[in-house]
Amino acid sequence: MEIDRFVWYLKIHIIKEKGIHNMEYKLNGFQPKQALHFFEEISAIPRGSGNEAAVADYLVQFASARGLACIRDRANNVIIYEKGTHGGEDKPPVILQGHIDMVCEKVAGSTHDFTKDGIDIRIGPDGWATADGTTLGADDGAGAVAILAILDDADQPHPPIEAVFTAGEEIGFVGASQLDFSRLSARRMINLDSEDEGVACISCAGGMEYYFDTNIVREEKTGTLFQIEICGLLGGHSGSDIDLDRVNAIKLAGRIANHMIQHRDACIVDFSGGTKDNAIPREASCTVLLPTVLAELTEDDLLALIDSIQKEYASSEPDLKITVTRIDGRVVSALTRADSLRLIGAVLLAPNGVQRRDPTQNNFVITSLNLGILRVGANHIKFTFAPRSSIDSLQDATLEALQLTADTFGFETSTAGVYPGWEYVPNSVLRDTFCESYRSLFGDELRIEGIHAGLECGLFAENLPGLDAISVGPTLRNVHTPDEAFDLASNEKFFRLICDVLTRLAKEDR
Numbered sequence: 001m002e003i004d005r006f007v008w009y010l011k012i013h014i015i016k017e018k019g020i021h022n023m024e025y026k027l028n029g030f031q032p033k034q035a036l037h038f039f040e041e042i043s044a045i046p047r048g049s050g051n052e053a054a055v056a057d058y059l060v061q062f063a064s065a066r067g068l069a070c071i072r073d074r075a076n077n078v079i080i081y082e083k084g085t086h087g088g089e090d091k092p093p094v095i096l097q098g099h100i101d102m103v104c105e106k107v108a109g110s111t112h113d114f115t116k117d118g119i120d121i122r123i124g125p126d127g128w129a130t131a132d133g134t135t136l137g138a139d140d141g142a143g144a145v146a147i148l149a150i151l152d153d154a155d156q157p158h159p160p161i162e163a164v165f166t167a168g169e170e171i172g173f174v175g176a177s178q179l180d181f182s183r184l185s186a187r188r189m190i191n192l193d194s195e196d197e198g199v200a201c202i203s204c205a206g207g208m209e210y211y212f213d214t215n216i217v218r219e220e221k222t223g224t225l226f227q228i229e230i231c232g233l234l235g236g237h238s239g240s241d242i243d244l245d246r247v248n249a250i251k252l253a254g255r256i257a258n259h260m261i262q263h264r265d266a267c268i269v270d271f272s273g274g275t276k277d278n279a280i281p282r283e284a285s286c287t288v289l290l291p292t293v294l295a296e297l298t299e300d301d302l303l304a305l306i307d308s309i310q311k312e313y314a315s316s317e318p319d320l321k322i323t324v325t326r327i328d329g330r331v332v333s334a335l336t337r338a339d340s341l342r343l344i345g346a347v348l349l350a351p352n353g354v355q356r357r358d359p360t361q362n363n364f365v366i367t368s369l370n371l372g373i374l375r376v377g378a379n380h381i382k383f384t385f386a387p388r389s390s391i392d393s394l395q396d397a398t399l400e401a402l403q404l405t406a407d408t409f410g411f412e413t414s415t416a417g418v419y420p421g422w423e424y425v426p427n428s429v430l431r432d433t434f435c436e437s438y439r440s441l442f443g444d445e446l447r448i449e450g451i452h453a454g455l456e457c458g459l460f461a462e463n464l465p466g467l468d469a470i471s472v473g474p475t476l477r478n479v480h481t482p483d484e485a486f487d488l489a490s491n492e493k494f495f496r497l498i499c500d501v502l503t504r505l506a507k508e509d510r
Helices: 035-043 053-065 138-152 174-178 249-261 292-312 337-349 392-409 429-442 457-463 488-507
Strands: 006-016 019-029 069-072 078-082 094-099 121-123 128-131 161-166 188-191 199-203 206-215 218-231 267-273 284-290 321-335 353-358 364-376 380-389 412-419 447-450 468-471 485-487
Touching (some): 035 121, 035 488, 053 069, 094 138, 138 161, 138 485, 138 488, 174 412, 174 457, 188 429, 188 457, 199 429, 206 392, 218 292, 249 292, 249 337, 249 364, 267 337, 284 292, 284 321, 292 321, 321 337, 337 364, 337 380, 380 392, 392 412, 429 468, 429 488, 457 468, 485 488
Parallel strands (some): 094 161, 094 188, 188 468
Antiparallel strands (some): 006 019, 069 078, 121 128, 128 485, 199 468, 206 380, 218 321, 267 284, 364 380
């Protein structure tokens, strides 16, 4: 099918030099009919991980309005079925798959309520869509609405489609792990959750959530408080951005706190950082209590350390901000000295970041982990890590190192949300079709790569023997952060590619 060229207008907020103005934004070129309209609609629906009921309602209503068969399960996964069209009626069916939940991150001071508020989409003159101080949700809203646009287009040739919209992907593939795979007959699958146009993913790492837990004892103590606040770090996705060596706010706060509690009788009062196991922490805070007689000397020393840290990261983390608030003469409930030392010891010595690269594949990351969340409560400490690896034995080595760290500092360990990796398939009709299509449409070669991040393809491949899968998407940047951005020009190429591949599959004679 030849996709109609048209001009799409959307009244949205455009960021201009002197402020934000309502005006029409004009984008010439190929776009999925109604796709950006659908993106606007689902962006108005709160759909943070674990809160997908309303967007699942939307999908069911979408299917009902078009007379399409639909299944919704208790996890809020939705499957929509559409028969083959324009010659594709009797061809092998294909799964189109994306997830409907999004990571909910916002800048410090934002009043946005992800449980009630929709996303405020803004499109700049450069054709990049962002949000107002929050994550945008193009991960994976862009993929989900592309599926809707295809289902909505009666002129698009395609084989029978099983459109699978999963919930809870961002919190450990919760929806996909509960999906009834017997509802799927297809053994070809196009996952629409990648983040680089012109690149197709054909393998990914497996992973899990890994926890440290321990109870603590608090004592009433008097002294001077030093409250340390860290913000402005770049953060990022703990899989796709882990190779960038971005600063982990929890680790940095631990470094500063450790410098202070080397003084005798210093204790931790509070420590928290991060919001998602799979997001590199951008913010953290720590409160340390010191004997008042040491406050003056400690403050000078602390400020000198912070000045050094700011200089260390001036080029790589230009927006890093570390603030210190001193409060004298306070009576507080602080951790015991022993619990303070084991908390900071675990923060500093737990492995974090890239653990192994493959020098034969341009130093592609094989194994990593992310200390994503730390919470110190009234009587309890909890760490949340996200270890990943495409090699099981190396993942085992990471888990052994975590267990040793936990044992050393008296923490219990547990795991959740274990998901498998996705292995490369040597012979793939889908991969060949995508490569042929990309070459024909754009006169260039489609890059074929594995990724270190996790994809639901692993669970689908595990449950659908013989699955031929591929993952593609438009260009997204800084996902899982309030700087998330969606390149609309790349979305044009992405959608043209999907439509052309479906047309080829509808006409194939393999």
